[in-house]
Amino acid sequence: MEEQEQKQQMHPPILEQLTEYAETRIKLVKYKAIDKSTSVAAGVVTDMAIMICLLLTFLFASFTLALFLADVFHSYWKGFGSVALIYLLIAIIVMAAKGSLKQPIVNALIKKIFSEN
Numbered sequence: 001m002e003e004q005e006q007k008q009q010m011h012p013p014i015l016e017q018l019t020e021y022a023e024t025r026i027k028l029v030k031y032k033a034i035d036k037s038t039s040v041a042a043g044v045v046t047d048m049a050i051m052i053c054l055l056l057t058f059l060f061a062s063f064t065l066a067l068f069l070a071d072v073f074h075s076y077w078k079g080f081g082s083v084a085l086i087y088l089l090i091a092i093i094v095m096a097a098k099g100s101l102k103q104p105i106v107n108a109l110i111k112k113i114f115s116e117n
Contacts, residue, residue: 040113062087 062083070079094101 043112 066080066083068079069082070076073079073082
């Protein structure tokens with residue numbers, strides 16, 4: 001009889017092991033969720049910083065191009081108007097190609113969300 005008690009103390013009942021296993025799995029899922037969400041949040045923050053820098057670069061490059069064209073045309077309104085027409089043309093092209101641009105962007109976002117890193 002003492003031998004059975006010693007075996008039970010050495011090997012806890014299966015129910016206790018299953019409970020412990022379930023608790024461990026729940027903790028693991030929580031930790032994975034925390035890891036994934038913080039990774040996505042960090043990626044969003046760095047992507048936003050990059051986007052702001054690119055936006056500022058684009059803005060100053062636009063002013064530079066407009067001033068250069070104003071010097072070439074000897075008129076500020078012609079220089080800035082030319083840049084505005086270039087952007088209008090780009091917007092029309094993007095609107096026409098919207099369908100073919102949408103799927104690669106969606107795929108890239110999904111890949112970023114589900115990436116292991």
